[in-house]
Amino acid sequence: MESAAPKSSGRRAQQGMLFLALCSLGHLTALAGLPLFALSIFLTDELLADERRPSRGSATISGGDELFPPLPDFPSLTDDEVPRSRPSEPEPRVLPRPRVRPETRDPSTPRFPPALNPLDGDMDPDGGIRLQPLDEDAPFSPRRPSGSVRPSTGIDPDAERRVLPGENADDLTTDGAFNWSLQPVSVADIEIGKEWNFSHGKPNLSEAEEDNYVELIRAALARRTLAPSQLPENANVTSAWETAFYRYTEVRRQAWENGKVQLSESLPELSDPNDKATRRVISTTDHSSDLPPIKNYSLQLDMQSHPRDFVGRPVVLYGMFTPLGPKELQARRTLEGEERLITLQRGILRNFLTQEMIAMVDAISYVDPQSQNQPSSAWPIDKRVAMPVMVKGWFVKLWQRQPLVFSDVVRVLTPRPYDEYVRDHVRSRRKVNDDESWLYHETLRQLQLTSSKVQASIAAEEQKIRVQKLLVNMVEKAGADRIVLENQFRGGTLSKADTPGKEGYETKLRRLERQIGFRKSKYLEHQRNPETFPLFVDVFQNPDHWQGRLVTLRGHVRRVITYNGDSTLFNGQPLHELWLFTEDSQNNPAVIVTPSLPKEFPVGSELIDSVTVTGCFFKMYVYRSQQENRLAPLLLAGHVSWNPSAKHILTLAKDGHIRANSPLLAQAKSETRPISDTLVLFLGFLTLLVTMTVWGRVQRDRRERRRLLSLVDERPDFHQTSQDRFSGPFADPRIEPTRG
Structure with a gap:
């Protein structure tokens, strides 16, 4: 009994000392680990510096130090810099026209207009291109600014203004009608004023x-040679x-709008070939209107009503062509x-x-995105394949109720652009x-009429080929650096x-091998996961490679502008301009x-996520941004x-960009149903229980x-003896000290 209390007190003191020793050991370990941690960080930085920032004079792979260097500020065109053209740009080729002799024009005459000079009206007085400010009314699109002129049609401007019937119509005719x-309209008109001997409305x-x-x-065929x-x-x-x-279709449309051309109401017009619900105009032969009366001009109906006015005139038709x-x-x-x-x-x-049926077409040859500048006459006759085409040709006669059109080259429309x-x-x-x-709007039409899924697959294949090419180039440059x-x-x-x-x-x-391994792993990752490839950067840095090819970009849209397309080249169909930002x-x-935009696309929203195009x-387009000209x-x-x-749909609906009865909104609400009150109470009780336990x-x-801590801080009193414990006013009389 006497030794029980001292032993317990000593055991507690030993436990306290052990606790202090463990704490001290932990502090010493932490202090010793700090230098090791700092040393590891230093070595890691040095290793990364070797791989990404080789020292001057060290071996590097040709073409840059990084796989895709950052773009701090994309190249901009200052007010003192004129946009550069391609060095030693070759003479642009003319679209293929078979059986046509070479042009007689002076070969030294450039096909493109000359570069802007400082005295030109489109230049600022202090140099640089005068661009429209970047505001809500100045989109990127090629809308014709005020004061600009359309491409020359080869006709004297005064004569072109007299084409439409008006007050001076009697001066242009012999019988008052x-x-x-007798009226030339464009450089493609054939034998204006000639009486052609065609019996319209009869077959053969x-x-x-x-x-x-x-x-x-x-x-x-000769007209193409004489046009220049x-x-x-x-x-x-x-x-x-x-x-x-x-041009001739535009003139006829204007005359119809002015009441100078009458169309027969007995013939129904063709419906829209792409979107029957919205009844949008797709081409000059594919209009929708209510009969009677005729509300929209129809080239198809005009050719049927006035075939004599169209003989030898150029027309543009879209449709499915079956040889x-x-x-x-x-x-x-x-x-x-x-030739006979x-x-x-x-x-x-x-x-x-x-x-x-839209028309009967006689063609010499056709081109597609594979042949392009090499027309082919190997028509797929045996299989009777129907090909989506654009026909640029001349009206010949009315074959029963449909026009007969001659074309030297029919352009096949596929998902791959030209x-x-x-x-x-x-x-x-x-x-x-x-x-x-013309090429801008025809490319838009081609991509609109062909399959978007096939376009996406072609773009993915183009990107795959590009990554493989970059990998091969990297290996070749690495081999050259080793040599x-x-x-x-x-x-x-x-x-x-080392010295x-x-x-x-x-x-x-060793540094070169590390760089090769790092870059090779990056390219292999791009092959496994194509979405990791920085396509925007590659397009910006290598526009010559990507020009005319299909690319797929993913990101968010911050701005949408809608306006009417060109009335001549695109029938005034609405076009939408989107500003897309990628990662x-x-x-x-x-x-x-x-x-075309998806259904219920929130054009008024400032941020639209999950957009793929x-x-x-x-091309690389020049636009005005604040005080400088930039590229996009x-x-x-x-x-x-x-x-x-x-979640994004609910946010758009809350901001008023999606209507309340939208099926898209209803689907979003069904996917994000609110939590029931019982579940909320249960979760609250569970949270409270966990909180109290912790x-x-x-x-x-x-x-x-x-x-x-109190045991550790207690100090033993060695001056107090066992006699003191049993003496004094508070001594227990029942316990007596041991006498020996």
Whole structure:
């Protein structure tokens, strides 16, 4: 009994000393670990510096120190800098036209307009291009600014203004009625004023009609050669020729709107080939209107009502073309060098949606994105394949109730754009000018009429090929760098080991191997996961490679602008301009122009997430940003994909950008149902129980800690003896000290 209390007190003292020893050991370990941790950080930084920032004079892979260097500020065009053109830019090629002799124009005359000079009206007095300010009314699109002129059509401006019937119509005719056959409209018109011997409304061709048909074909082929002689010296021949096919239709539409052309109401118009619900205009032959009366101009109906006014006039038609077989025309009168036999491919052009017949087409050849500048006459006749095409040709006669149209080259429409056309006729680092407008709108139409899924797959394949090419280039450059190091080592200019102030062969070779391994792993990751590839950066840094090709960008849209497209080239159909920002664009926009938006797309919202666009990279576009001119990739897309989350839809609906009865909003609400009251109470009770349990454990640990500290702080009194415990006024009389 006497030794029980001292032993317990000693045991507690030992436990306290052990606790202090453990705490001291922990502090010493932490203090010793800090230098080791700092040393590891230092070594890691040095290793990364070797891989990403090689020292000066060390071996690096040619072409840069990083896989894709950051873009702190994308190149901008200051007010003192004129947009650069491609060095030694080749002469742009003209679209293929078979059986046409070479142009007689001066080869030294440029097809593109000359570069802007300091005295030009489009230049600022202090230098630089005068661009419209970047505001709500100045989108990126090639809308014609006030005061600009359209491409030359080869007709005198005064004569062109007299084309439409008006007050001076009597001065242009002999019998007091306006005579369309006497009025030149564009450079593509054939034999204006000639009386053609065609019997309209009857099928087949008589001998006299065949002679006239042969003469018309020869005149059409020769017209392409003679066109440059009727254009100004600085005119773009290709642009003027391609635009001329739309001009006569525009003039007829204006005359119909002014009441100078009457259309028959007995013939129904064709419906929209793409979107029957919205009844939007897709091409000049695919209109929707209510009969009677006729509310929209229809080229199809105009050709049926006034066939004599269209003979020898250029027209543009879209549809599904089915080749039927060859058609041979025998010329009875020929000149020296002219062929007596003309072989054509006859086929039927049908509406995209309704499959109604639009026209009978005779064509010499066709092109597609694979051949492009090399027309082919190997028509798929055996399989009777229906091909989506754009027909630029000349009206011949009314074949029963449908027009017969001759075309030298039919352009097949596929999901792959005509990239060679874009590279040949579009100049980058400039705004879209009038000479590029025809290809701009025709590319939009092609992407709108073809499959968006196939376009996305083509874009993915293009990106895959690009990554593989970059990987091969990296390996080739790495091999060249190894050879350079070996030559330096063998030549004695580089020692094997490091010397004071200079790295040796082995050190540089190790650094080079690390860089190769790092970059190779990056490219392999891009192949496994294509979304990690910085496509925006690659397009910005290598626009010549991507121009005319399909690319897919993903990100969020911050701005949407809607306006009417060109009335001549796009029938005034609305176009939408989107500013798309991707993860790697570093707050720089990609400009997307499309004629189609997803249903219930919130055009008024300042932020639209989860937007995916596959489009043709048209050019690097110049736009005005604050006080400087900047560059942005311009993509033409036929469709836009939008896959918002339910949370984003609810946010848009809350801000008023999605209507309350929207099916999209109803689906989002069903996916995010509110939590029931019972579940809320249960979760609240569970949270309270967990909180109380944790609080109780914390309090118990604190009490135990205070108890242990009190034992450690207690000091034993060695001056007090056992006699003192049993003596004094408070001694226990029942306990007596042991006497010995």
